[in-house]
Amino acid sequence: MPAVLQCPGYPEAKLRCLAESLQCREVQASTLLALMGEPQQYSYPSVFIYGHRATGKSHVVLALLTELELPHAAMSCVECFSRGLLFEQVLMALFGPEAAALLPRCASFSDFVRVYRQMCAQEPADQTRYIVLERAELLRNMEANLLPGLLRLQELVDDNVTVILLSEIVWDKFRPSTGCFEPLLLHFPDYTKAELQQILSRHSHPSYTPELYSSYINILLGVFYSVCRDLRELRHLAALNFTKFCEPLEKGEAQESDTHKLWRRVEPHLKRAMQTVYLREVSSVQWEQQQMDEKEATALRGLSAHAHVELPYYSKFLLIAAYLASYNPARTDRRFFLKHHGKIKKTNFLKKHEKTSNHLLGPKPFPLDRLLAIFYSVVDSRVAPTASIFSQISSLVTLQLLTHIGHDDQLDTPKYKCAVSLDFIFAISRTVNFDIVRYLYDFL
Numbered sequence: 001m002p003a004v005l006q007c008p009g010y011p012e013a014k015l016r017c018l019a020e021s022l023q024c025r026e027v028q029a030s031t032l033l034a035l036m037g038e039p040q041q042y043s044y045p046s047v048f049i050y051g052h053r054a055t056g057k058s059h060v061v062l063a064l065l066t067e068l069e070l071p072h073a074a075m076s077c078v079e080c081f082s083r084g085l086l087f088e089q090v091l092m093a094l095f096g097p098e099a100a101a102l103l104p105r106c107a108s109f110s111d112f113v114r115v116y117r118q119m120c121a122q123e124p125a126d127q128t129r130y131i132v133l134e135r136a137e138l139l140r141n142m143e144a145n146l147l148p149g150l151l152r153l154q155e156l157v158d159d160n161v162t163v164i165l166l167s168e169i170v171w172d173k174f175r176p177s178t179g180c181f182e183p184l185l186l187h188f189p190d191y192t193k194a195e196l197q198q199i200l201s202r203h204s205h206p207s208y209t210p211e212l213y214s215s216y217i218n219i220l221l222g223v224f225y226s227v228c229r230d231l232r233e234l235r236h237l238a239a240l241n242f243t244k245f246c247e248p249l250e251k252g253e254a255q256e257s258d259t260h261k262l263w264r265r266v267e268p269h270l271k272r273a274m275q276t277v278y279l280r281e282v283s284s285v286q287w288e289q290q291q292m293d294e295k296e297a298t299a300l301r302g303l304s305a306h307a308h309v310e311l312p313y314y315s316k317f318l319l320i321a322a323y324l325a326s327y328n329p330a331r332t333d334r335r336f337f338l339k340h341h342g343k344i345k346k347t348n349f350l351k352k353h354e355k356t357s358n359h360l361l362g363p364k365p366f367p368l369d370r371l372l373a374i375f376y377s378v379v380d381s382r383v384a385p386t387a388s389i390f391s392q393i394s395s396l397v398t399l400q401l402l403t404h405i406g407h408d409d410q411l412d413t414p415k416y417k418c419a420v421s422l423d424f425i426f427a428i429s430r431t432v433n434f435d436i437v438r439y440l441y442d443f444l
């Protein structure tokens with residue numbers, strides 16, 4: 001039974017209804033309600049709400065404002081990317097289009113304040129007006145006076161108005177060096193596993209029992225919780241894989257009580273789905289299509305998922321060089337990459353005690369100069385690269401195919417690690433006709 005939200009001045013039935021949709025966020029919702037106070041009371045001038053993605057920040061704030069029918073303007077700073085748009089949208093939502101029309105072209109913050117005052121002299125607030133700005137960190141890129149101005153808007157326009165800023169970034173990164181009015185801070189912590197279970201289980205499938213759905217969610221979280229805690233992603237995954245989970249039930253091969261059997265059937269699917277969380281290499285439709293073509297070439301799927309990663313020609317060689325640098329011991333470079341290395345005895349070269357495959361140990365970090373040495377050796381016969389190698393390296397890092405190791409301040413000796421799988425590098429090598437197996441120490 002969810003705790004009941006309480007605050008005088010709001011209809012009780014609505015608060016009860018809200019508590020229903022704000023599960024696991026009762027504490028934050030009641031704090032916010034307490035800050036807001038009764039509708040006609042002045043509330044604190046600005047509130048700063050922060051927390052990771054999908055922790056329910058927007059959900060809670062907007063649910064409160066819409067369900068309690070409070071006058072508000074809610075917008076994202078992504079859409080209102082200029083102050084002009086922002087002012088226009090706020091005035092439009094609070095006072096209607098005629099207010100927005102009063103703004104001059106390229107309105108400054110003081111124009112906004114002037115129009116706001118003019119409008120609220122005509123329509124004084126009988127209850128608190130709220131301005132909700134999502135992705136508030138983007139405000140920092142607009143005029144320097146915008147953020148401090150919004151934080152004390154209540155005082156500037158002399159109206160019962162509260163500005164609520166939502167962000168994933170902590171307040172310390174916002175505070176201008178010149179100081180400003182400090183908003184009240186409200187943190188939304190991450191959902192725990194049990195809370196995710198509770199929230200996700202709420203929307204069960206109409207043709208199955210809530211218990212079945214709940215055990216499905218339990219399985220799902222068991223697989224994904226360690227890699228993904230984003231409620232939105234998890235919800236998407238839950239919807240995507242539920243039919244697969246129910247397949248044995250549909251075919252009459254299992255009972256609802258056979259959770260173990262159902263688990264065994266769905267687990268490999270979930271594991272495969274895990275490869276595409278966050279990267280979202282395929283759309284949901286493509287994913288379902290792939291699941292349909294199940295029988296065909298299972299081994300190739302890993303590759304086909306990557307097949308559309310289209311890299312520039314030399315980037316492919318850079319990646320190959322990075323792979324070789326990560327998986328070959330540095331002392332073997334001479335043998336592989338020096339043209340006239342003379343006779344290096346195979347027995348010297350292969351150390352007997354090195355039983356463990358480097359592939360089992362995972363990629364090792366390597367310095368930039370080693371990468372470049374190997375790179376120039378493997379592109380050798382092909383045309384000499386003209387494009388900037390360094391920018392291609394940083395693109396590979398951005399694409400997360402390479403990992404940059406070490407601290408930002410160590411500019412002189414950057415180290416990297418190759419982050420792609422063997423299958424992936426095979427596929428890449430094939431596209432440039434490079435026989436990588438001949439250069440890998442483990443395959444000798």
Ligand SMILES: Nc1ncnc2c1ncn2[C@@H]1O[C@H](COP(=O)(O)OP(=O)(O)O)[C@@H](O)[C@H]1O
Pocket residue numbers: 021022023024025051052053054055056057058059060199231232
């Ligand atoms: N406690 C909750 N109960 C039900 N749904 C929730 C809850 N918290 C978040 N959600 C849902 O999860 C999604 C992401 O939440 P959102 O409020 O947009 O996150 P944030 O703004 O913190 O990034 C939304 O679809 C929202 O409806």
Ligand SMILES: [Mg+2]
Pocket residue numbers: 057058059134166
């Ligand atoms: Mg949000």
